[in-house]
Amino acid sequence: MTTITMRRIEAKFSQKPDNSMSNGSASKVMEVRNLDAYYGNFRAITDVNMPMRRNAVTAIIGPSGCGKSTLVRCLNRMHELSAGGRIEGQILFDGEDINAPEVDPVELRSRIGMVFQKPNPFPKSIYNNIAFGLKINGFRGNMAEAVEGSLRKAALWDEVKDRLKDSALSLSGGQQQRLCIARAIAIEPEVILMDEPCSALDPIATLAIEDLIRELKEQYSIVIVTHNMQQAARVSDETAFLMVGEDRSGYLVEFDSTEKMFTNPSHEQTEAYITGRFS
Amino acid sequence: MAFLFLCAVLSVVTTAGIVVVLLAEAIPFFTHVNIFDFLTGTEWRPLFANKSFGALPLLSATAMIALMAMAVAFPIGLLTSIYLSEYAPSWIRETVKPALEVLAGIPTVVYGFFVISFIAPTIVRPIFHSETIFTALGASLAMGIMLIPMVASLSEDAMRAVPNGLREGAYALGANRFQVSVKVVVPAALSGIVAAGLLALARAIGETMIVTIAAGGIPNLSGNPLEPMQAMTAYIMEVASGDTARGTVEYQSIFAIGMLLFIFTLGLNLIARWFIGKFREEYE
Numbered sequence: 107m108t109t110i111t112m113r114r115i116e117a118k119f120s121q122k123p124d125n126s127m128s129n130g131s132a133s134k135v136m137e138v139r140n141l142d143a144y145y146g147n148f149r150a151i152t153d154v155n156m157p158m159r160r161n162a163v164t165a166i167i168g169p170s171g172c173g174k175s176t177l178v179r180c181l182n183r184m185h186e187l188s189a190g191g192r193i194e195g196q197i198l199f200d201g202e203d204i205n206a207p208e209v210d211p212v213e214l215r216s217r218i219g220m221v222f223q224k225p226n227p228f229p230k231s232i233y234n235n236i237a238f239g240l241k242i243n244g245f246r247g248n249m250a251e252a253v254e255g256s257l258r259k260a261a262l263w264d265e266v267k268d269r270l271k272d273s274a275l276s277l278s279g280g281q282q283q284r285l286c287i288a289r290a291i292a293i294e295p296e297v298i299l300m301d302e303p304c305s306a307l308d309p310i311a312t313l314a315i316e317d318l319i320r321e322l323k324e325q326y327s328i329v330i331v332t333h334n335m336q337q338a339a340r341v342s343d344e345t346a347f348l349m350v351g352e353d354r355s356g357y358l359v360e361f362d363s364t365e366k367m368f369t370n371p372s373h374e375q376t377e378a379y380i381t382g383r384f385s
Numbered sequence: 386m387a388f389l390f391l392c393a394v395l396s397v398v399t400t401a402g403i404v405v406v407l408l409a410e411a412i413p414f415f416t417h418v419n420i421f422d423f424l425t426g427t428e429w430r431p432l433f434a435n436k437s438f439g440a441l442p443l444l445s446a447t448a449m450i451a452l453m454a455m456a457v458a459f460p461i462g463l464l465t466s467i468y469l470s471e472y473a474p475s476w477i478r479e480t481v482k483p484a485l486e487v488l489a490g491i492p493t494v495v496y497g498f499f500v501i502s503f504i505a506p507t508i509v510r511p512i513f514h515s516e517t518i519f520t521a522l523g524a525s526l527a528m529g530i531m532l533i534p535m536v537a538s539l540s541e542d543a544m545r546a547v548p549n550g551l552r553e554g555a556y557a558l559g560a561n562r563f564q565v566s567v568k569v570v571v572p573a574a575l576s577g578i579v580a581a582g583l584l585a586l587a588r589a590i591g592e593t594m595i596v597t598i599a600a601g602g603i604p605n606l607s608g609n610p611l612e613p614m615q616a617m618t619a620y621i622m623e624v625a626s627g628d629t630a631r632g633t634v635e636y637q638s639i640f641a642i643g644m645l646l647f648i649f650t651l652g653l654n655l656i657a658r659w660f661i662g663k664f665r666e667e668y669e
Binding site for chain 2: 182184187212213214215216217219220222224226227228229230238239242243286289290293
């Protein structure tokens, strides 16, 4: 535990200089190189190359079945928990290969948080949903303060401060999803992966989450998968567009700044998708 | 349609019939024996000249044997279910689970003989120096082994019903497999696990052959598990298979004991069902 904590502290400190000199595209928090992801013999994504900029929101868009979720699940090594899940290629995080043999996936996941499509709070109290991640990561500070801090950052504190002992399942869907975001940021990751975080939410809850994403990028780097192109345009700085190939495997069509992607895409397919000619 | 309905009604009618028969013989029993003396008396001598119908020796034997059996079955069954649900690769789960269900199907009379031919002479007597091979402990151990598959299988069902999203949520926070199992999956499945324990306890209380064969058959109010004892079911077995005349008080006494057993197991089953129902609501 001590070595893990040490490594995390080192990682957090080594990140600081990068932060201060981030001036646009220079600082990459993660980078995907020649990535193929498989489920058994089925290749779900083929040869994806893309960077993820620090303190930016990177959106991954594309039609159903193009491997968006698979791609994002490779980034914190959740993909390998799926039946037959394995990858080829490289994923760099702070310049190091996350699939190198000396990397512990459990420790990695405490530095790269994740929010899922369907809100999945634990059937515990609101307070314990946040405290869980802190406890398993060996947090020794003031728990109540840490819980309050994360709930504030997730813009949920005012709604739940009087009912922290209530079950998390008593919250609305949008509140549950913000609780899941609070839970993820409580352990202070560097990157937060979001896999269609608004797909189960109504429009008002969706806007609340989008506002939150824009605030969170001050402190975290965010990768968001979405099938909602307006959402990608609203929240992201850079966008990757994936398509499904003839062999049902997803591939990267285009990666660029969101502004360029939505005003002047380089590929005809991107334009067709963005303007809604197919989905 | 009508035939199917009759089939469904049959089990309800049978249950009602059993209650009626139990009551029909138990009520006259309580005209001879004060119900308070029955529940608190410490001497059970139904077949001697100076009869005494204090059920505590039988109750305590049943409670002690059932609880010791649960002390064996619950932890082992729970750990087995955690392994099967959270750790085992699917081919092991698919082999072990049917095997467990076969184990659950072994006739209990076989377990009874297993106690007196193996557990008692080679484990209980050498280690604990009991005076006889017929002990409450020997019966409990066999009953515990018998109940492991039931606890394991029902708990595993409860854990498999925990949505995968909860496991993923915990893994994504940097939890390892042990933390996911023990701190997320087990608490989420807790009401199902408790229900599994209660159903197994009800089964232990109602279990007859093991205690009849292996526990000794002497009504004995004692806290020492190395002594022979007679459980409630074993007493019913003894009288029902003996030459006691119908209509006598000692004949009626087995219905009073049966009624008591019925109330216990019904109560436990109802509590277990309440727990299972609670657990179904949890994620919706």
